[in-house]
Amino acid sequence: MLAYIIRRLLYAIPILIGVNLITFILFFVVNSPQDIARAHLGEKYVTQDAIDHWVKEKGYDNPLIYNPNAAGFSKFTDTIFFHKSLSLFTFDFGQADDGRDITTDVRTRMGPSLALAIPTFIVGIWVNICVALIIVMFRGTRLDKAAVVLFVTLMSISGLFYIIGGQYLVATLWKLVPISGYQTSLSAWKFLILPVAIGIVSGIGLGARWYRTLFLEAADQDFARTARAKGVSELAVLFRHVLPNALLPILTGVVVVIPTLFMGSLLMEAFFGIPGLGSYMLDAIRAQDFAIVRTMVFVGSVLYIIGLILTDISYTIADPRVRLN
Amino acid sequence: MDNSAPVLSVENLSVCVNNPQQDPILRNVSFQLNPGEIFALVGESGSGKSVTSLAAIRLLPDALKVTQGKVLFDGADLFHSTEREMTAVRGNRVAMIFQEALTSLNPVQKVGVQIEEALLLHTQLNARARREKIIDLLSEVGLPHPETRIDWYPHQLSGGQQQRVMIAIALACEPDILIADEPTTALDVTIQKQVLNLIRTLARTRQLAVLLITHDMGVVRETAQRVGVMLRGEIIEEGNCEQIFRHPQQEYTRRLIASLPNQDNFLPSEQPDHLLTIKGLKVHFPLRKGILQRIHVWTKAVDDIDLHIGRGETLALVGESGCGKTTTGRAILRLDQITSGTISYNNQHIHKLSRRGMLPLRRRIQVIFQDPYSSMNPRMTVQRIIEEGMVSLKMDLSHEQREARVIELLERVKLEPEHRFRYPHEFSGGQRQRIAIARALAVSPELIICDEPTSALDVSTRAEVLSLLQELQNELGVSYLFITHDLSIIPQLAHRVAVMKDGKIVETGATEDVLTKPRQNYTRELLSAVPRCQE
């Protein structure tokens, strides 16, 4: 297993280089460092000197990917790409284009993102599983059909409507929770309860429907029949036999998401004014802050790869048949 | 309990699909189970034997519905019980085992836990007593080292052991009735024999009433005391086992019995010139491991075998699953990479030929696969399937010529010319296997590798396909490499037999010699496991 994990981590290196290359190309194929400098230096009284200085200070004065003037191997190392992207591998994110230290920012903003994402994620899965199990118990009946139609209807509604509607009703009209905002203390819960609830409700359609098919698949399998033949009641069949088996495919979809929870939810954070990584990214994209976008893409990719590895590991734990190789 | 009084009697049971337009699946099925007696329900696939058993303990899938009948158990009609009352019957008084032991066991639970569940539901034993009971059960069904195996997962056990665990689950609460639904179909012959013996012993010692469901008349003959023959949802004949086999009343029963291969007449073994010669063939697959994915071990699928097939001769390659017989066939066809050894066809070495160099020989060597459902592209018409070889092997035929040849071939394998416009899924298994034969014949090969061509077919169809193969051999003089696990069909078919085990040939010789005077223990074991009609 250790060997497997090490191999997967080694395999991650070329992937991360590729990821960096893609973001790099995206940002520099149309934008020159000079443009970025101008965007950051503000509106009034900008001089060429200031731009040059900015470019030099941020290390954008080298060629992009290939440096014909340098000697030997440094043809590739004396470039913006090498300095800017590959230094990420040491988890040294450097400064944002506005001078803030990215690592510190990412660390402080992770908290709110997680505070929102983790409850949504865990309660969401719990609710989806419960709903799906109830429905599966009534498979083939009218209740099942009605529920499927309801799920499809729920998932046909854009997430934006859930958010706009929920915020309007609960916060503005009924004054049950603050409209938006965040506090780092324990009292954060009152800011989070609404977005979490909306996140869960908007996910039920898709999640419960998916889980339902997984449970149905498992419930039709031979071992469920064996269990019934043993005299196990329907409820126990679902919980003791169907659920653990259906958890395996659920794991693939779910575990890979866990690390990316750190990245936060763009929409929720934007609507509810939660200062997490989601809104951090949105701001960076809008401000074209390459340093932050590059970092977030890198962090996102790393988390995704960790998610893949975690998925495999959780598989070996959940399914005794699977062994990593 | 009185021996003669039935424990379970099924009366006039009818089942139909929820959709009322379709024919009922079961019609007025009635039978009785007596304690200590094994009652076999026999019939081909789709005859309704499994549905009968499931209906009896009310485990029918949602799509099926009981329309009439009674199931009397202990004098009470099970159809009158509530679902909750049924749970007290199932597993406790009536237990069941199924065909596929692997899928029927919960893959993520330890076997001990799965047995324990039944005990928890139906007994008041405490944890320690339960564990002892489980170990007892496991040793009773003949699982070695039950103390450790109790904590194993199903996939860690072999197929036979899994089926033994299933039986242990079924026996856990000492039921009155055991329903065994094709318990041995998925097992190798040697294991099949052991499991059947176990069931027989248990029926005797525990006074169990066993309902044995099977398609194999051989199994019936060996195991059951009474037999019911099912055809299209009805029991057409019922009676004592001896009686049925001696004096079958129904035409269909007679056919079933007759389809059991005759094992007294053997084909004579000639010694014609060698068409295909294999020397020291090895096919090894690498297993990679570690950080750098180095090759650590080789799986030796085929390990140094010698074989030869004569012109117009049939060589049967027999062995249990995983012994490397299929890989041998694939190696000859160059579908798998050969590790070492030589294969020569007509004295021409073919093991070193490139993909292109192999092309001329592809016309000579053809293949028929086991599964008639997946061996044809579902998106192509029969015409295109059959002519594909002619086109790609550049037989230089015009469109009309090809069509004529396809018609000819279809007629040759006893299908209609019109069938060429149809798609594979419109045919039954037997018909498809005929199309596969026609496809192989299309390029006029000299050697056909038949990889278990009949094992997926019902017994009656199996006989037809086999006789067609023989007919073709007589007519066209093709040679067959006949790969099979079923020893019972060999006498009529093969001139010579090679027995394979763990990638090696353990015994080879003329069919009669090998089957009647086996030299190796393994061959003897195989032979003794084959259920026979005539003793």
Added chain:
Amino acid sequence: MPVIGMRAANQFIRSLGVTLLLAGCSGPWNDPNEPEKPGETVYYGSYSSRLQHLDPARSYSAEEALFIDQIYESPLRYHFLKRPYVLEPALADSMPSVRYLDKELQSVSAQSPDLAFSLYTITLKPDVFYQPHPAFAQKSDGVPLYLFETKEASQHFKTLSDFPVSGKRLLKAEDFIYGIKRLADPANKSPLLGFLSNYIDGMSEFSQTVKDVPRDQWLDLRKFSLGGINVVDERTFTIRIKGKYPQFLYWLAMHFFAPIPWEADRFYHNPGFQKRNLTLDWHPVGTGAFMMTQNDPNKGITLERNPNYWFDPYPSEGAELDREQGLLEDAGKPMPFIDRATFRLEKESLPQWSKFMQGWYDRSGDDTHNISSDNFDRAFVVSGSGIDLSPDMKQRGINISTEIKPSIYYYGFNMLDPVVGGYSEKKQKLRQAITIAWNMEEFLEIFTNGRGQAAMGPIPPGIPGYKEGKAGINPYIYNWVNGQPERKSIDEAKRLLAEAGYPNGRDAETGKPLVLYLDTTGGSSGPVADWRRRQLENIGVQLEYRTSDYVRFKEKIRDGNTQLFGWGWLADYPDPENFLFLLDSAQTSGNCKCDGNNSTNYENPEFDKLFRQIKVMPDSPQRIALLDKAIDLVRRDNPWIWGYHTKEYYLNNSWVYNTKRHGIAQDTLKYLRIDTKQRRQLQREWNKPVIWPLITIAVICLLIVLPAVIAYRRRQNMRVSSVQERED
């Protein structure tokens, strides 16, 4: 399962009950503010975009000034109440004195042709102290307490609050010098470096020198001298300006000239501090009424009363009506009146507005008014005579502060463009025709609900040179009808267009339709874009949009690659020079080889001559006369579609006092007073939660679970039915 579902529902309801109980104890449920300490007066405010810089040398935006100006003070400031805007001494003891010098630095008279420099002498107030700050903390021997050799030594100090000891320090003249040197140091990226180098003697030389000095951590700028600024004594310093620049006094009221204690600069250059965002750019150190105690993207920004703040009494005189409006009630009392101010980032106006209406924010906005046209009708009623609060607002006791910023929004014609540019009469008519068609009054009516005033020329109201009434109208665009300016008719515009060579919007010779291109950054759709298109459609001209991001847009303007573009100017100081220079030919990108401010590339020698005279004149009737001439020139040339001057209405909750908005200065927090008792009471009154939906949801959940339970029961009791029927 349903059993479990039930249990879950029970749990849910119970936990909900608990939370409700908890919430019930501590006031309204939807209170987004953190609990206050007893007896403390807290102001709740908001800001609308993430702050980039809080370094007074670097920041040049209104949102940032909202904070910087509370913390830093400059030698001068604007009087809080008086209008028109008046400068008064802040850190300076009195208004600076000015002397004129020739090249040899000998005094000359103001009118002398040898005049080469102006020398400003500034004397400071005595006993002004900086806010407490760890940078000033000293060991007993006078050595700074927090000075580290390596990153590792300082790694326990993650935030400013981790430094237990802070010190106090007297303001000295050298701090101003240090501050100006920081402006000149290119490392600080001050946006004013280029501009001020034109004026302050020796500044560009200084930055050349400093630029090339190798620096590891902190560069002690005191070691380098900047010729034009000198310390006279501990409380006095002088600044030498090239030539005459009377507007320089206004610059002295901006935060660029705030004093910077060198200790702070050194402190923030400790090794490893930058990595933890411990920088002057993020944690200001000033002498102002407030100090920043928290700057956290999660919690927002907190300002606290500076305990060392000098005695600064509330002004006792103001503009007319100020007394009636109660703005002089606190006269003479020492400021500030609040202990703490928390500002939260509200990126969108919507939640901000709702929270204001719920009473959680004291004002509708701090850096923006947040009254979108969607909320406008809720807040205001517009009558013929003007804007008034809606009855609902009045009932809540909300009051208005009006802010007229010295600003102008306009659409510029690129005077270099072959179609719309040029100075011939035809081209003038073309531009005038377009300007007439561009109905600004309608724009203001639809999109700003009349908040704003259509511009008659480049000078906004409140600035010398602006004229009310008939004398002030732009005669090329408006007629004076019934005592009111009235935009000339579309027919008139069409006539002008025809005279310009485009009858009905088609080229008189080829018939080719006239298509104009508007460069925007905002995208080419939405209501405003539609509206613009329709304005030109009225005279048969087609409008196309060329959208781009801000960088490209600036680049296009710099390269003169535009045709028509929307632009605006917010004055740095209340002087007409600050507007007219936008049309000065020296300010075109081509002439100044920089990002010129004359974005239309307007070049009229006659205007230039007038401008140079106006620039150095003090306010006087003669100056107004010259201004009139200059304004008439540009009105005829019409290089801009005269847009509008904003007029913004900020709303204040009834418990906030002294809320007068200053169009230019932002250092107004210290004047603010709050009645916390009234606030608490109204907040409770306005935020009674509606509970029935919660109960309904709970009931619905039950209603869903119940049939499931029943159905499961039935399933458990199910028998094989059809058989039964037959037998029964």
Added chain:
Amino acid sequence: MDMMLKPVILWTDVLIWLLVISITLFLSQLRKNPESREQWHQVFSSRTGMVTFVIILSYIAIALIDSLHFRKALPPVPGQNTTYYSNTVNSVLDIFLGEMGETKERTYSAPFSLKSYAKENMTDESGHIYRDYPDLKYAGSHLSDNSDFSKDLLIQSLKGAGKGLFIGLLLCALLKVFTHRQDLPWSSAMVTILLVCTLLGWLLHVGNLYHVLGTDKAGNDTLYHSIKGIRTGVLIGTLATLIMMPIAITLGICAGYFKGWVDDVVQYLYTTLSSIPGILLIAAAILQFQVFIDLNPDFFEVGLEKADARFLGLCFILGITSWAGLCRLLRAETLKISQLPYVQAAHAFGVSQVGILHRHVLPNVMHIILITFVLDFSGLVLAEAVLSYIGVGVDSTMPSWGNMINLARTEMSREPVVWWNLIGAFAFMFTLVLAANLFSDLVNDAFNPKKRQERGA
């Protein structure tokens, strides 16, 4: 002289028409195989299948006629020797919609309202200024007296619905003539057709007289915008998947079939792409693409072409983000198929690699492609709305539901609330997505072998 109309061919127009043609060809090809015919039969034998299909088809039809663009010629003036064209691009749909797109009021008005939603300063005869709700310029302008409103609405509704019903009946008659199979629920199809036609007839007729869904802030008809949003929705749902499909198919199949280094490279590619957070990739790419468009204004003659280029870019990048999933599925399926006996048999017959890929592998992974296509459709429509909200969606000049929602957001806190823009976008989007979801479920049920097994058991 020249034509009165100048066709404007947008990239997406070309693509969508190509797409429709190729899908039609593909389906007719598919019909030849009885197995897939039966699968389609299964899809359509349920009422839901028929109804949703008709609904989707009407959306597609509207999107298609909205994808035929042209510019009207400007009226000639003396001395003009070439025709000049208006810079507003219209589509054939605009002809059907009549004046709906041109009846612009000043600002908000409620559905069916005759008065504006905002008060304005007005002057009465005596020159006295007062503030009230002004009459709308277009809505109900045919009425001589506003009190006739309800009567007129009823009459006009009947007229419009009648027209629609008539066309619906015609279509049903055509359907009757051309359909042979009796075992399909044609009646549901016909009922749906009649309903859709009646509704459309009513909307078109009444929509030209009143603002059925009110107007937005700039006075544009909300109904018009919602209908114009259909093209954006349908195109993004289809083009995004299809643009990238050839690459996904080629790479996926090659990886699964050739294994070895080809497999390694393809796996590397899709792992890399899918490890980038999707939203960042889309946002970054769209922003950069916009910069590119802005830098090269010469490529585009009219504004719509710029919007179209951005739209195409969006489809592309959405395609890339969903590409990895399809590629992975295809690779897995090909791995499975290449082990199947019929592929082995083809090897034994010496069929060339290309032949095997083309004849044996590709046709047997088609169902995956089809299922991916229908399943992705609704997700993409929903994604458009979210992306437009974030500001990296379609160009804000393009009428799209996402842009409508984006604008409508602030209207929710308006007092009194303006709800019709949100509801308009919601209704049109919800209907499409719901129909697509239901339909894709059926397609999935019919074509997914796993599901088929379940049903068989």
